Amino acid sequence: MSEKHRRVLDALELREPDRVPVMDLMNEFAVANAVLGKRPNPLTRLLVDPRTARICDRLIARTSFLPLVDQTMDTLAHRGAAAAVALGYDAAWITYLPVFRLRSSKELTDVFGRLYEMSVDRDGNLASPVYREGLIRGPEDWYAWPKREIFRLPEKVNRVFRNVQKESGEDLFIFGLANYGLFENAWQTMGFERFVVAARKERGFLRRVIAFYSDLQCMLVEAAADAGIPGFVLGDDLAYRSGPMLNPSLIEELFGDHYRRIAETAHSLGMKVLFHSCGNISSLLPFIADWGFDAVHPLEPTAGMNLAAAKREVGGRICLVGNLDISYLLVEGTREEVEEAVRQAIREAGPGGGFILAPDHSHPRISIPRLRWMVEAAHRWGVYPLQESGD
Amino acid sequence: MEDYPERVRSALSELDPEGITPLLSEALEAGTPATDLLRAMSEAMTEVGRRFESGEYFLADLVLAGEEMKEGLRLLEPHLPKGEAGAKGTVIMCTVRGDIHDIGKNLVVNMLTSAGFRVVDLGVDVPAEKVVEAVRRESPFAVGLSILLTTMVGSIGEVVEGLQSAGLRDRVKIAIGGACTTPELVERYGVDALGRDAVEAVRIFSSWAT
Structure with missing residues (x-):
């Protein structure tokens, strides 16, 4: 086992490693390309330029460009892993989501029923598409929705993760993300307003939808495990900046057993599984630990997440991953500010192990020098036994 | 006589699964002034907001109440005196x-x-x-x-x-x-x-x- 794998496993299993591991979400072309010195895909410009966009629209009306879109996601997964290695990370969240379809030069859909706007960053890289609305209005739409492409996902995920693992897996503990979470897939495909009405008035239908996505998620865990990657990410934003979007007891009722099943599936295959939810998840931390996940990310400081409090409450049961701010610190922060934030995070969550340092999300404007400062500071302040302790 | 405003207030603030529109239709048919029903709905939303702030209700509950309110307003609007809705600016x-x-x-x-x-x-x-x-x-x-x-x-x-x-x-x-x-x-x-x-x-x- 490589030094990096041992370090990450120690943290995930709540032991003190030799040093606090560092990881990141490598799901933006801007960051990966900048690290690797790659240029944006020139085809992206064709979609943005009004003169060529019209021609693209006509072509897109005739074909879904499915292989091209899937290939783009494949490239992102490979480059994300390679960039994570180049940055000196111990672990990385690698996304492979072969679910998008071009609807026009400005819009995308996914195989589940979301509509997005295309997003291109200032350098001309494709950025994460921006969710606009759900296309499924009710049970009839959902049952009629074509699911053939959904059923093909595990095979695609298995192929791409196998290659990424072969290429970068020795130098990196890979956490793969291959689908949206159960809550996100349930509400975003129908819109939040429609979802809350369904949660109140059409519970049976909603349960059916959630069970479908739970089965799929377990198949994807199997596919990722078969590909040889050691970690899996279940990304399911259950909260917004001031708290959970649903009553935690309703979350437990609708999703709890499914989350347990996903975590158990991963464990039975020897994988670790990380739960990601943006927002203020303070009140959900005990649930996430109870569901059996090995780690929780990102403990967003701008949503009021307090790392020291999280460590006190669930640090003995689940590994904490985060919580460096990406709204200011890793975009414009000074070297001293980055260093101090790293020190503070390690001071609060590092003692006893069970902590992995990471940015609290990703976006195209994150500064590469600041990511390097973060890694350097972690190497300086994260060596066990720690020089500073929050006790 | 039925106290429809109170029933509307209760149904909306308790997030009754039946919603408030059937109740509003019934109240209008029974001759309850639309302004009284609108006031009851506004009071219920204040109560929903209070419960949200106290941590009893969550975002989904606020959204659900907001959706009910929107439906209810659509139903009441033709029966309201001009300028009644939106009077605060x-x-x-x-x-x-x-x-x-x-x-x-x-x-x-x-x-x-x-x-x-x-x-x-x-x-x-x-x-x-x-x-x-x-x-x-x-x-x-x-x-x-x-x-x-x-x-x-x-x-x-x-x-x-x-x-x-x-x-x-x-x-x-x-x-x-x-x-x-x-x-x-x-x-x-x-x-x-x-x-x-x-x-x-x-x-x-x-x-x-x-």
């Missing part, structure tokens, strides 16, 4: 340029409407010039800007500058809200308030209403 609401998230914005729109404001909802991905046009046209006392994406915070500054250039900045107060908003942004762009959630937004706009 006009607010312009939008999600800023470059951002298309609308859950928070829609919720604030519903909550403000139920609190008696006239809300002009410009939608999502709204450029600064459209906000300026709307301020000139609608004479609001306030503008609410919703933003979720960290990468688009500059759009707040564009609205502030647009209103300043048009000589309209002094006529309106500006509140911002959404996942990426912070007190630093309030200071950086010279806006007047930051709302952490829809209930706080209602409180902020109410404090500004003349």
Whole structure:
């Protein structure tokens, strides 16, 4: 086992490693390309330029460009892993989501029923598409929705993760993300307003939808495990900046057993599984630990997440991953500010192990020098036994 | 005689799975004044907001109540005296340029409407010039800007500058809200308030209403 794998496993299993591991979400072309010195895909410009966009629209009306879109996601997964290695990370969240379809030069859909706007960053890289609305209005739409492409996902995920693992897996503990979470897939495909009405008035239908996505998620865990990657990410934003979007007891009722099943599936295959939810998840931390996940990310400081409090409450049961701010610190922060934030995070969550340092999300404007400062500071302040302790 | 306003108040604040529209139809048929029913709905929404702030209700509950309120208003509107709805003044609401998230914005729109404001909802991905046009046209006392994406915070500054250039900045107060908003942004762009959630937004706009 490589030094990096041992370090990450120690943290995930709540032991003190030799040093606090560092990881990141490598799901933006801007960051990966900048690290690797790659240029944006020139085809992206064709979609943005009004003169060529019209021609693209006509072509897109005739074909879904499915292989091209899937290939783009494949490239992102490979480059994300390679960039994570180049940055000196111990672990990385690698996304492979072969679910998008071009609807026009400005819009995308996914195989589940979301509509997005295309997003291109200032350098001309494709950025994460921006969710606009759900296309499924009710049970009839959902049952009629074509699911053939959904059923093909595990095979695609298995192929791409196998290659990424072969290429970068020795130098990196890979956490793969291959689908949206159960809550996100349930509400975003129908819109939040429609979802809350369904949660109140059409519970049976909603349960059916959630069970479908739970089965799929377990198949994807199997596919990722078969590909040889050691970690899996279940990304399911259950909260917004001031708290959970649903009553935690309703979350437990609708999703709890499914989350347990996903975590158990991963464990039975020897994988670790990380739960990601943006927002203020303070009140959900005990649930996430109870569901059996090995780690929780990102403990967003701008949503009021307090790392020291999280460590006190669930640090003995689940590994904490985060919580460096990406709204200011890793975009414009000074070297001293980055260093101090790293020190503070390690001071609060590092003692006893069970902590992995990471940015609290990703976006195209994150500064590469600041990511390097973060890694350097972690190497300086994260060596066990720690020089500073929050006790 | 049935106390329909009380039944409406209770059904909405308790988030009755049946919803309030069947009850409102029944109440109107029985001759209950629409203004009494509207008042009951507004009081119920205040109660929903109180329960949200106390932690008893969650975002989904607020949204559900807001959706019920919207349906109920649609039903009551033809029966209300002109000017009854929106009597507290006009607010312009939008999600800023470059951002298309609308859950928070829609919720604030519903909550403000139920609190008696006239809300002009410009939608999502709204450029600064459209906000300026709307301020000139609608004479609001306030503008609410919703933003979720960290990468688009500059759009707040564009609205502030647009209103300043048009000589309209002094006529309106500006509140911002959404996942990426912070007190630093309030200071950086010279806006007047930051709302952490829809209930706080209602409180902020109410404090500004003349």
